[in-house]
Each structure stands twice: as structure tokens, then as C-alpha cells.
Amino acid sequence: MRVELARTAGFCYGVRRAVQLAEEAAGQGRPCVMLGPIIHNRDEISRLEAMGVGLTASMEEIPEGSAVLIRSHGEGRAVHEALAARGCTVIDATCPNVSRIHGIVSQAEEEGRQVLIIGTPTHPEVAAIAGWCARPVVLEGAEALSNWLDEAPERREMPLTMVSQTTSTRFIWDSCVEKAKKECTNLKIFDTICNATCKRQSEAQALAARSDAVVVIGGRESSNTKRLAELCGALCPMVVWIERAAELEPSTLCRKASIGITAGASTPEWIIKEVYDKMSDENIEIEESFAEMLEKSIKTLHTGEKVTGVVTGITPTEIYVDLGTKHAGYIPVSELTDDPAVKVEDLVKVGDEIETYVMRVNDQEGVVTLSKKRLDTVKSWEDIEQAREERTTVEGVVTEENKGGVVVNIKGVRVFVPASQTGLPRDTPMSQLVKQKVRLRITEVNRARKRVVGSIRAVEAEERAAKAAEVWENIEEGKHYTGTVKSLTSYGAFVDIGGVDGMVHISELSWSRIKHPSEVVSVGDTVDVYVISFDKEKKKISLGMKDRTQNxxxxxxxxxxxxxxxxxxxxxxxxxxxxxxxxxxxxxxxxxxxxxxxxxxxxxxxxxxxxxxxxxxxxxxxxxxxxxxxxxxxxxxxxxxxxxxxxx
Structure with missing residues (x-):
């Protein structure tokens, strides 16, 4: 018999964070109470109560000045305001993904938009999200959305903002998105399904498809566990949903060649192990130990590896990242970006998913040091090499004037542009390009020597040639253009009308008698001109500026x-x-x-x-x-x- 444990079985990072906050609060020795179960697992809640963390469903029962744990599903604005009024210290264990939704719906209402929440109306998370709106609408799926729109056709024209319960299935959300996009004209969509939830569900489906039976472990009141059981049931002939090992009847699993085990996000590891021990006691042969299965479910990290996590906290010196492993990850602010002018809060927010590079793993302390800018640099080199091969245009900012040219920063990679390739006229100071955003073509890449050469001029030449071809294809007498004065002579002004220069004779610059074009225009001016005549063979265009309607x-x-x-x-x-x-x-x-x-x-x-x-x-x-x-x-x-x- 083969037994396989899903890699993402058990606590998700949001639940783990909530439990850790409760354990820390219990260790401080001060009165602390949970306002409702912080997670959907009665046994874990009982364990926390035994540690000294109280549980109440009524705010009136909370002593004034107490420390109050907000559950991972979150609470509405009114609850937070009421606790503040009672002088309570709030320990907010709301899942960062859920907190992000609170911010989205609050902002939507400030903008006068109608909030649509796709989810189960009675679920605590949905109730909390609705608590941050004055007039939310909660819909369970595409059919409910269709009925709501049909009740009042003018709703299709309303400004709508749509979010999802984090534990909703991708099918339900995608069907709602498809329906809304087809019928609503002023719609903002925020995909707020938790990535960890999606991953857990997809892994459970794959596990169910290759197993003869699946054991789903989790509380009966847990929405995400219910979803797992439903998804597995659609793909596997036998699904056994249990809360504790005592509910498992091993005889039902006899003669099953393969058994899969998965668990909801609120199921602690000790309950999963309890189920394993029960199966072992009943002499169910398991190919590998629980410790090995559990180790596989918790990714081992290595220096130089790319990892994805979720931002759980931000301080002035570092960003905390949950990697879904036994390690605590953090990014020093110095490893977030190379741009000293950028503020941390403008780049990342709590609840954001972030891809990083493992700099150092400390197994003894359980800490992983991460870097975003190093990963960005690695990616940037890959992008630079791809741009060179495919001859695509890239953008960057000129950071300095160098000997013989300028240096452009492209996502952390220094690109040298020779003076002859800057596109500037001879003897023009290259310093005027510094701090300017430019577009260029990569002409040489030597990764070993960390040398990259580019050309701004090549891009400008191609763009100018394309624009010139378009001008010559569509030019006609009397046609008006908005152009830029490129140069002045004693007899007129040359104007760029989009890749092609035309000449405005001094007599066509103004109705007044002038001695020199500089009396009317200057180099760099934006002017409105019209075509007097043109010669495609000689590539000459005669332009006018005088208003012919004013005789x-x-x-x-x-x-x-x-x-x-x-x-x-x-x-x-x-x-x-x-x-x-x-x-x-x-x-x-x-x-x-x-x-x-x-x-x-x-x-x-x-x-x-x-x-x-x-x-x-x-x-x-x-x-x-x-x-x-x-x-x-x-x-x-x-x-x-x-x-x-x-x-x-």
C-alpha cells in the first residue's frame, strides 16, 4: 500500500501566524481572550484555552482593558471601533490576505462604488469583509450574480468592485468574472482567492486523481476543508472526511493500493500525525515514515534558490516573508531594491506575494535571509540577453556620464552607451541625459565580464524611419501637422513633422514682415503647420504657418x-x-x-x-x-x- 501526504497539508501561513500570536499572548501572563475561535479547529482552540487564552463569542463578556485576539477570518470595522472604545489591546491575527480585502472594499466605498463579495454569506470571513462596507452585496456564485443583475438592469451600469472569499474555488470565481465582464460596463475586479488555497486545492485534486482513497482531515465548520472534500470526491471513488483519528475506521481502507492524505488549513501537524499513528497501529503498511512525508510537505531551502512567499510584516529595517516552510524568512531593506529613493511601502504591502532569492539559511535558528534585488538582477540579465537575441527595445534610466558615453540602469544592470550611440548631436553635453528615461537596443552582452553595450540612436533611427514612411504615405497638400522646430536659417525654419523635416520659408512664418525666423519661433518650439507642396522623389516638403483664414x-x-x-x-x-x-x-x-x-x-x-x-x-x-x-x-x-x- 502506498500512502502519500499532500505537500501543503495542514496549517497555511495565515493560520500558523494566528496560532503563534495566540501562543505568544498566552506566554505573557496577562488576561487574553479570543473573540470567537481564531481558527476553524475545535481541538486546537481547546489546546490554546488550556494555555490560558480565553474564548468568548460576545464582546460584552470581555473585561475592559483586556488583550483581545482577532481571529484569522477578521472582524468588521465596528468591532475594532468597539474594542478601542473599551480600552482593549487588539492582537490582530487577521490573515494578511483577508486584511488586503478589507482595504480594497473600504477604498471602493470611498470612491462611491458598489462592493460585490463572491462567497458564502454566513462564513465569518465574508461577514468580516462585509463589515468594512456600508452596503455590501454577497453572492454565492455566477447564478446569484446573474439574478442580482436581472433584478435591476441599471445595476449593469453601476460602478462595481468585485472581490472573492479567499477560500472560494477557482471555478466559482472565474465563472463570476466571466459573467460580470460580459454584462457590466464599469467594473473593477480583484482576484483575492488565496494562492495557498489554490495550491492546496490543485494538489488535492491531483492526489485524488491518482489515489484509490483520500483521507481529508479538518474541522466540519472549516470552509476550505469542505472544499477539499468536495474536490477530491469528484475525482476519487472514496473520500473519508475526519476531524480526529478516532473517527477513522482503518478497515474501510483495506485492499486500497494507494491512499492520499490531505488536511485543511486549520489542521495542526499533531492531528495529522495522530491519524498516521492510528493507521500504523492498524498495521497499514506505509512506504515511508510520517517524518519523511512531513519533511516532503515542508520544502527544504538552499542558498541560491528562488522561492515565493507572502509578506507578513514590514519594519523600517526588514520585510518578513512567510515561505510556507519551517523557516522564518526576512528581506533586509538593503536587499529589496537598488533604488535609494524608493519607499519600502511603495514596493511591498502585507499580504503581497513576492518572489525572492535565498541568500543564507540558518537551520539552527530557523531563519532564512532573502533578497529581492539579487533575484531581480538575475532576471534582468536573462531579460537583457533575450533582448539582445530578439532585438527588442528596452527601457532604462541614465545614471551617469562615463568616459566616452553614458551608463543606463536597466533593472539593476549597467548598460554602457557610447557617445556615438546616444543620439545627441556632436558637441552636445551628454550630461543632459542624466536622470532621463531612455529607450535603447542591446548590441553586446558579455555576462562573464558583466559588460553590456546598448544604442539609443538605433531605436531613434528605426522609429524615425517608421514615422517618416508613414508621413510620406499619407502626405497631401493642405494637411495639418503638429511639429517641432529643429533648426533656423536666415531664410526659414526646419520643422520635424514626425520623422520628416519640412521647411517653413520666412515669408510663410508670419503675415508681418520679419527679418529673421527667430522673431517668430525658437528651436524646440511645438508649432502647427500645413503642407503647401511636396516632392516625394526629392524628399522635400514646403510648409506654412500663417493662418490662411485670416486675410x-x-x-x-x-x-x-x-x-x-x-x-x-x-x-x-x-x-x-x-x-x-x-x-x-x-x-x-x-x-x-x-x-x-x-x-x-x-x-x-x-x-x-x-x-x-x-x-x-x-x-x-x-x-x-x-x-x-x-x-x-x-x-x-x-x-x-x-x-x-x-x-x-
Whole structure:
């Protein structure tokens, strides 16, 4: 006969933590009471009571100032507030996974969202989760969810947040998720099924499938044990569910070639051993000792190994991790990340699952020192090598300027980028890249020498080529683009419209007369431009910036008539007169004879470029869009008025 013990049989990390907290409280010698059984196992609760930890189901029976153990299933907000009001010291043994759900539903209600809890309404864990909401809805499965939505069709439009009881089956949860995704339009889903529960259930199913009989050990009130019995029953012809060894009738297992043993999360090792001893006493042949089976169920750790655990506590110096083994794991803060600016609480939270690297195992003290950043570095090297082979783009932050280039940090790996591959113009200080996030291509990897070389320029060139191809494929006259001014010349500005540079001639930059493009734009400016013309063969594009809908001549003629006075700006001096800007885009000529009321040799004797002067409009040529201006007419008018007064 072969007897096989499931690797995850017995206490899960949440239950183990709760029992340890109770044992520690009992050892302190002060009054301590459990508010309800901290785990679903009557025998273990009796053992704790014998150690001096009391048990009550009523808060009124708790003496004021007592230490109160909150069970692993948790309690609602009202219970915590009531205990605080009674001056009680709370020892919170709530499973970290359950505490995480409390935070999720509380946040959801603050955001005005309706909380949906998938689970058994009468289960203590579900009741506790509901206790952190004002108006929770508890549904047992997809059918209940469908009925709830059908009762009020407008619920499909409501902002919904859906969580699961940690011990629910994956089938129930997945069917609810599928239903909700199909019908609800404003949905947030949080998969809160405990990973340890999933692992326990999947292992139990595999064990049942290869066994002739399965013994399931656990309390009758334990939800997760009930699930194990149901799952095993679907795959194995005989399932025996017991709480203690006394309930086991070994004769029922006679002539079974293979027997599997699993246990619920609230079943202590001493009860599992009790069942083993009962089977041995009845002369059931077991291929290996209980100690060996138990050792297999508790993973042995080795330095350099990758392990996954759950964060159970955070202090300023270290993070405690439950690995599901006999060892206590912790990560020194210095081994969490290489980034000194990152806060620990931003990276990990109690209840998070975390993958780490075993640095050191101390079997005597039962402690394992872990490192996340070393595992991240190992993974990063693998990712870097894969990126080199597959020619994929990676992201990193430039950490320093080095001799001949810059150094980019990619998940803890230093990547050297030569100056010629930074993508910066010649003579541009490379220091301007420091602290910038960049995208690059890995060109060389030598893991033995810890040397990695990359190219920012290669990525930029490929992206620019792709964008340029798209521009040339879709370009047409009149099409508008948002571009960036790349350079200025005396005759215009070159603008990047997405991988392709086009030129805006100085005459197309503004309706006003300008001497240099820098009067309108600067390098780096974001501008709106449109295509005037293009030549795909010569790869040339002529762009415009002037707003064609604003016709300067129409603006001028709508505002001024012959005889009106205008304040104008002198824009150009010629030998025969001066040109003045009346409105942007419309200039008028002040003939040399109209500049002063006396003879002058040249316009510069009286006027200068940029000067503002008042003029009179003496003629408008609408056909040729020309305007004649006069300063002299304004100077002669006061004299004419004085003569009229004298004649009177």
C-alpha cells in the first residue's frame, strides 16, 4: 500500500501566524481572550484555552482593558471601533490576505462604488469583509450574480468592485468574472482567492486523481476543508472526511493500493500525525515514515534558490516573508531594491506575494535571509540577453556620464552607451541625459565580464524611419501637422513633422514682415503647420504657418478708409520712401515727399526702422492691394486750421 501526504497539508501561513500570536499572548501572563475561535479547529482552540487564552463569542463578556485576539477570518470595522472604545489591546491575527480585502472594499466605498463579495454569506470571513462596507452585496456564485443583475438592469451600469472569499474555488470565481465582464460596463475586479488555497486545492485534486482513497482531515465548520472534500470526491471513488483519528475506521481502507492524505488549513501537524499513528497501529503498511512525508510537505531551502512567499510584516529595517516552510524568512531593506529613493511601502504591502532569492539559511535558528534585488538582477540579465537575441527595445534610466558615453540602469544592470550611440548631436553635453528615461537596443552582452553595450540612436533611427514612411504615405497638400522646430536659417525654419523635416520659408512664418525666423519661433518650439507642396522623389516638403483664414487685406479694408489716421510701425527704409506696417500682413508706402513738411535728402533723416508714427491714409488701390500713407498731411492740417481761424 502506498500512502502519500499532500505537500501543503495542514496549517497555511495565515493560520500558523494566528496560532503563534495566540501562543505568544498566552506566554505573557496577562488576561487574553479570543473573540470567537481564531481558527476553524475545535481541538486546537481547546489546546490554546488550556494555555490560558480565553474564548468568548460576545464582546460584552470581555473585561475592559483586556488583550483581545482577532481571529484569522477578521472582524468588521465596528468591532475594532468597539474594542478601542473599551480600552482593549487588539492582537490582530487577521490573515494578511483577508486584511488586503478589507482595504480594497473600504477604498471602493470611498470612491462611491458598489462592493460585490463572491462567497458564502454566513462564513465569518465574508461577514468580516462585509463589515468594512456600508452596503455590501454577497453572492454565492455566477447564478446569484446573474439574478442580482436581472433584478435591476441599471445595476449593469453601476460602478462595481468585485472581490472573492479567499477560500472560494477557482471555478466559482472565474465563472463570476466571466459573467460580470460580459454584462457590466464599469467594473473593477480583484482576484483575492488565496494562492495557498489554490495550491492546496490543485494538489488535492491531483492526489485524488491518482489515489484509490483520500483521507481529508479538518474541522466540519472549516470552509476550505469542505472544499477539499468536495474536490477530491469528484475525482476519487472514496473520500473519508475526519476531524480526529478516532473517527477513522482503518478497515474501510483495506485492499486500497494507494491512499492520499490531505488536511485543511486549520489542521495542526499533531492531528495529522495522530491519524498516521492510528493507521500504523492498524498495521497499514506505509512506504515511508510520517517524518519523511512531513519533511516532503515542508520544502527544504538552499542558498541560491528562488522561492515565493507572502509578506507578513514590514519594519523600517526588514520585510518578513512567510515561505510556507519551517523557516522564518526576512528581506533586509538593503536587499529589496537598488533604488535609494524608493519607499519600502511603495514596493511591498502585507499580504503581497513576492518572489525572492535565498541568500543564507540558518537551520539552527530557523531563519532564512532573502533578497529581492539579487533575484531581480538575475532576471534582468536573462531579460537583457533575450533582448539582445530578439532585438527588442528596452527601457532604462541614465545614471551617469562615463568616459566616452553614458551608463543606463536597466533593472539593476549597467548598460554602457557610447557617445556615438546616444543620439545627441556632436558637441552636445551628454550630461543632459542624466536622470532621463531612455529607450535603447542591446548590441553586446558579455555576462562573464558583466559588460553590456546598448544604442539609443538605433531605436531613434528605426522609429524615425517608421514615422517618416508613414508621413510620406499619407502626405497631401493642405494637411495639418503638429511639429517641432529643429533648426533656423536666415531664410526659414526646419520643422520635424514626425520623422520628416519640412521647411517653413520666412515669408510663410508670419503675415508681418520679419527679418529673421527667430522673431517668430525658437528651436524646440511645438508649432502647427500645413503642407503647401511636396516632392516625394526629392524628399522635400514646403510648409506654412500663417493662418490662411485670416486675410490681412480684408482685415485692413474692414477697419480703415481713405482719410483715416493710423498708428503704424516703420518696417523698411528705401531711397524713395519708407514702408510701414498698418496691420500684420499689410504695408503702406510713405513716399519721401510725404514724410515731412519740408525737403529731406533721405527717409533716414527723419525715420528709423521699428519707429511708431501716426499717418494719414491718402489712397487705397483695391485692385493691386496697395496703400499710400502720409505724415506730411497730418503736419499740414493744423497749419490749415490756423489759417482759417485768422481769416475769420
Amino acid at each position: 490681412p487685406w480684408e482685415i485692413f479694408t474692414g477697419k480703415y478708409n481713405v482719410g483715416d489716421v493710423a498708428n503704424v510701425r516703420i518696417v523698411k527704409l528705401m531711397t524713395f520712401g519708407a514702408f510701414a506696417e498698418i496691420v500684420p500682413g499689410v504695408d503702406g508706402l510713405i513716399h519721401i515727399s510725404q514724410i515731412a513738411d519740408h525737403r529731406i535728402d533721405k527717409p533716414g533723416d527723419v525715420l528709423s526702422e521699428g519707429q511708431m508714427v501716426d499717418v494719414k491714409i491718402i489712397d487705397i488701390d483695391y485692385e493691386h492691394e496697395k496703400v499710400s500713407l502720409s505724415i506730411r498731411a497730418l503736419l499740414e492740417e493744423p497749419a490749415a486750421e490756423d489759417e482759417d481761424v485768422n481769416e475769420e
